[in-house]
Amino acid sequence: MYNAEGFESFRLSTGGLVYRLLKLLHIQQPDNYSFKRRHIALITLCWLPLLLFTAIEGNLFNTSIDSPFIYDLTPYVRYLIVLPLLINADVIIDQLIISVLQSVSTSGILGDDNKEKYNKAIEKLSQRKDSYIADIVILVISYSVVLSYLSNLEELSVSTTFTNWIITHGDTGARLTHAGWWFLLVSSPVLQIILYRWFWRFYLWVEFLYRVSRIELKLQPTHPDLAGGLGILKNGESAFILIAIAFGALLSVGLAEDILYTDMTLIQSLPDIIGFIVIAIVLMTLPMFFFTKQLAMTRRWGRVVYGDLGHRLSNAFDKKWGDTSDLSNGDELLKTADSSVVCDYADIYNVVDDMRFIPISLKGYFLQLTVLAIPFIPLILTEYSLTDILKRVIDTLV
Numbered sequence: 001m002y003n004a005e006g007f008e009s010f011r012l013s014t015g016g017l018v019y020r021l022l023k024l025l026h027i028q029q030p031d032n033y034s035f036k037r038r039h040i041a042l043i044t045l046c047w048l049p050l051l052l053f054t055a056i057e058g059n060l061f062n063t064s065i066d067s068p069f070i071y072d073l074t075p076y077v078r079y080l081i082v083l084p085l086l087i088n089a090d091v092i093i094d095q096l097i098i099s100v101l102q103s104v105s106t107s108g109i110l111g112d113d114n115k116e117k118y119n120k121a122i123e124k125l126s127q128r129k130d131s132y133i134a135d136i137v138i139l140v141i142s143y144s145v146v147l148s149y150l151s152n153l154e155e156l157s158v159s160t161t162f163t164n165w166i167i168t169h170g171d172t173g174a175r176l177t178h179a180g181w182w183f184l185l186v187s188s189p190v191l192q193i194i195l196y197r198w199f200w201r202f203y204l205w206v207e208f209l210y211r212v213s214r215i216e217l218k219l220q221p222t223h224p225d226l227a228g229g230l231g232i233l234k235n236g237e238s239a240f241i242l243i244a245i246a247f248g249a250l251l252s253v254g255l256a257e258d259i260l261y262t263d264m265t266l267i268q269s270l271p272d273i274i275g276f277i278v279i280a281i282v283l284m285t286l287p288m289f290f291f292t293k294q295l296a297m298t299r300r301w302g303r304v305v306y307g308d309l310g311h312r313l314s315n316a317f318d319k320k321w322g323d324t325s326d327l328s329n330g331d332e333l334l335k336t337a338d339s340s341v342v343c344d345y346a347d348i349y350n351v352v353d354d355m356r357f358i359p360i361s362l363k364g365y366f367l368q369l370t371v372l373a374i375p376f377i378p379l380i381l382t383e384y385s386l387t388d389i390l391k392r393v394i395d396t397l398v
Contacts, residue, residue, distance in 0.1 A: 007101045010122070012201055013090035015130035017139075018193060038087050042194075046187040047079035050165075053179035059165040066261065067164035069179070077253040078191055082246045086194050089242040096239035097205070103232040104212065111218045121211040125204055134200050135193075142192040146184050198243045205236060206287045213290035221302025221352045227359035228298045230291055234360055237284045241371055244280040248375035251276055259382040266383045273379075277372045281365065288358040295357050302352040310349055317342055 013033075022028035027041045054060045054069035062068045069075065101122065104110065110118050128134075153167075153174050163169055166180035176184065217228075225231025255272060258264040 007098050007105070010098055010101060010126070011090075011094045012097050012125075012129060012205070013094050015126075016197065017132040017135035018197060020132075033091050035087060035091075039084055042083055042087065042190065043079055046083060046190050047075060049182050050075055050079075050179050050187060053177070053182055054165045057165075057177055057179060059177060059179065062165075065163040065165070065168065069165040072164060073253050073256055075183075075187075077249055079187065082249050083191055083194070085242065085246050085249070086191075086198065089198070089246070092242060093239040096235045100232050100236045107229055107232075109217045109219060109229045110215065114215045114217070117215050118212065121208055121215075124211065125208045128204050128207070129201060135197065138193055138196040138200065139189075141196065142189040145192065146189060149184060195243070195246065198240075198246075202240050202243065205240070209233070209236070209287045210290050213294070217291075217294055219294055219298040221298050221306070221355060222348055224351060225359070226351065226354055226356050226361070228295055228355065230295070230359040232359075233288065233291075234364055237288070237360070237364075240284060241280075241368060244284070244372055245375055248276060248280070248372060252375040252379060255376075256379055256382050259379065266379055269379065273373075273376050277369060280372055281368050284368070285358065285360060288360055291359065292357045295355065295359075299352065299355040299357075302355065306349050306352050310345060313342065313345055 019028060022038070023030060025041075027037050028034050029037070050069065051060070059065060060069050105115070105118065153176070165177060166183055167174055167176055169175075217230075219228030219230065221228060223229045223231075227233075251272065255264075255269045259266060259269065
């Protein structure tokens with residue numbers, strides 16, 4: 001049974017086979033996020049061997065190949081930016097999720113009758129995140145991607161002559177370097193597993209929200225968050241935007257390589273960028289529609305109740321102060337709080353009337369769009385140098 005204090009120990013980032021393995025290897029401490037250990041261990045496992053192998057094979061600075069390791073953006077973005085971001089996302093997402101769990105439990109929207117149902121939903125979430133089956137499936141999917149790449153290696157050797165530190169072309173066709181083998185069998189799957197685990201946990205969060213939406217909540221139409229008291233749910237949505245940013249960074253580096261090494265232009269990449277941002281926002285918004293029915297019913301009930309109350313209040317005010325023949329009404333009104341009550345009530349009714357059908361505001365969407373666009377800003381440098389950009393800015397200001 002969860003209570004306000006028990007939520008502090010809840011961590012969506014823990015559980016599963018991968019977490020168990022990290023604990024066995026002493027990379028992850030049971031009651032600690034162990035950021036330093038995980039950063040050192042995973043970067044050492046994923047990035048450092050690539051650096052060493054390419055140095056030994058002569059592909060670190062090798063200008064005879066199209067993309068030597070030192071100039072390739074992919075390993076830097078993947079393992080020195082995205083991987084640390086996914087590791088650091090643990091504490092941020094956990095704390096935001098805890099704030100949602102606590103607020104829903106203590107705000108009163110559950111009532112006394114539904115707390116048991118709510119606790120069961122949290123227990124189900126906890127059980128699902130601790131399951132080993134999901135991590136096994138994720139492992140299979142990650143290495144299926146690797147096998148798919150290996151099976152298409154011959155087709156790749158025919159369709160392109162592009163050489164880099166991962167794959168080279170010889171008399172026998174395309175072959176993987178030692179660094180390429182490590183990249184495919186270790187580095188790439190590790191990053192995929194960590195990323196896919198967060199996709200799975202996002203699904204579990206969506207599943208949890210669905211269960212909560214099946215509870216008959218005691219929403220308040222006059223709540224200032226304009227969502228009947230469910231405005232706190234946007235914390236959960238804000239949490240998972242970190243995972244979308246990480247995926248966006250992977251997409252961005254892929255587009256950067258296409259722009260640098262093919263005929264693709266920055267303008268041609270815009271559909272991919274816009275499509276990603278739209279899909280990310282839609283995926284994070286859809287779970288909020290689980291609560292649309294209850295919010296709509298609360299708004300409708302609020303408009304009826306507070307509309308009737310407003311009529312009675314206005315009628316009483318008009319009867320008391322609407323006598324035009326009484327010239328002292330103005331002076332007397334200044335000595336009472338009647339006019340203030342009417343104005344305050346008007347503000348309350350506006351809150352009811354402005355209730356949203358999902359617990360997200362337009363401002364929230366704008367912030368999401370801005371944050372999701374950040375990974376793609378460096379793409380500007382693929383077509384314009386920093387000097388050119390600064391010159392354009394200066395010319396605009398002069």
